Amino acid sequence: MKILGGEEVDLDEYYVCNRIGQHAAVVAHLDKDDTIDDATLQKLHNFKNRGVLNRIFLIAASGFGKTLMLQHLFLQAARTQMDTGLLPVFIELRSFSHLAHDLVSCIVASVTHFGEKFSEDDARELLAKGQCQILLDGLDEMDPSEITEFQHKLTDFIDLYPDNQIILSSRECDALRGIDGFKRLYIHPFDNEQSQLLIDKLLRDVDDPSAKEKIQKYM
Numbered sequence: 001m002k003i004l005g006g007e008e009v010d011l012d013e014y015y016v017c018n019r020i021g022q023h024a025a026v027v028a029h030l031d032k033d034d035t036i037d038d039a040t041l042q043k044l045h046n047f048k049n050r051g052v053l054n055r056i057f058l059i060a061a062s063g064f065g066k067t068l069m070l071q072h073l074f075l076q077a078a079r080t081q082m083d084t085g086l087l088p089v090f091i092e093l094r095s096f097s098h099l100a101h102d103l104v105s106c107i108v109a110s111v112t113h114f115g116e117k118f119s120e121d122d123a124r125e126l127l128a129k130g131q132c133q134i135l136l137d138g139l140d141e142m143d144p145s146e147i148t149e150f151q152h153k154l155t156d157f158i159d160l161y162p163d164n165q166i167i168l169s170s171r172e173c174d175a176l177r178g179i180d181g182f183k184r185l186y187i188h189p190f191d192n193e194q195s196q197l198l199i200d201k202l203l204r205d206v207d208d209p210s211a212k213e214k215i216q217k218y219m
Contacts, residue, residue, distance in 0.1 A: 001014060001015060001068055003202060004202065011068070011072065013201070014198075015068060015072055016190070016194050016197050016198045016201070017037070017038050017069070017072055018039075018060075018064065018065060018187045018190065018194070019035040019036060019037055019188045020035060020036040020044070020058070020069075020185050020186065021034055021035040021036070021185065022034060022185060022186070023186060024059070024186045025186065025188045026189070027189060035188060039069070039073060040076045040077070041073050041076070041086075041088070042084075044056055044073075044165075044167065044185070045165060054162075054163070054164070054165050054166065055158070055166045055168075055181055055182045056166070056167050056168070056182060056184075057168055057169075057170065057182045057183070057184045058167055058168065058169045058170075058185055058187060059171065059172055059176075059184055059185070059187070060169075060186060060187035061172075064189065066138070066170070066171075066187060067137050069169070070090060070135045070137045070167065073088075073167065074088050074135055085131055086131050087111070087126055087131060087133065088132075088135065089107050089111060089132055089133065089134050089135065090135045090137065091103075091107070091135065091136050092137050093141065093142050094141040094142060096146055097143075097146060098146055098149035098150065098153060102153055102157070103134075103153060103154065104120060104123050104124060104157075105120070107134065108120055108122075108123050111123075127161040128161065129163075130161070130164050131164070132161075132164040133164070133165045133167075134164060134166045134167070135169075136166065136168040138170065139169070139176065147175045147178070151175070151179055154179060155179070158181065196219075199216065
């Protein structure tokens with residue numbers, strides 16, 4: 001992730017995970033029992049023990065960290081992949097073109113980006129077994145001319161491979177209404193404790209105690 005000043009750092013060192021809940025929130029949700037802390041794909045899959053959630057819209061306004069949340073979910077799943085047998089796949093929808101892509105080709109491109117040998121046959125075998133965790137980032141950032149074709153391709157993909165977990169992030173937008181069978185969950189803003197934790201992480205390398213104190217008081 002990039003922090004203030006544009007420096008790239010390991011996500012685990014600075015990232016603070018937002019809570020995820022069933023309802024949109026302008027401020028931190030007071031009922032913590034109705035939210036997910038330190039989200040993982042497994043926790044989303046079994047949210048509130050209300051049955052299996054295979055398909056989720058993860059919704060938040062701009063600036064709430066939708067992409068960072070999906071990257072966090074991807075990394076947590078990647079670390080446990082050898083135990084779960086499930087393959088996490090991160091796909092940025094802003095570059096999707098129906099003329100060049102379908103979701104299977106996007107999955108292959110995403111996996112081989114990391115230098116792995118992975119073919120379309122490999123992808124389809126895992127998909128048929130329900131062993132993929134597919135993270136689709138930024139429906140609202142797609143070219144509007146691509147939305148309708150993407151909706152059709154996603155519907156056909158789910159009909160063909162119904163047992164895979166799919167998380168799709170977006171702002172609230174009309175494009176969501178054209179996709180059925182997804183549970184809506186929402187990324188919540190930080191509460192005071194989470195905000196303080198993020199500030200502490202961002203300021204930990206600041207050597208000037210008085211400057212750090214001024215920033216803390218301002219926040």
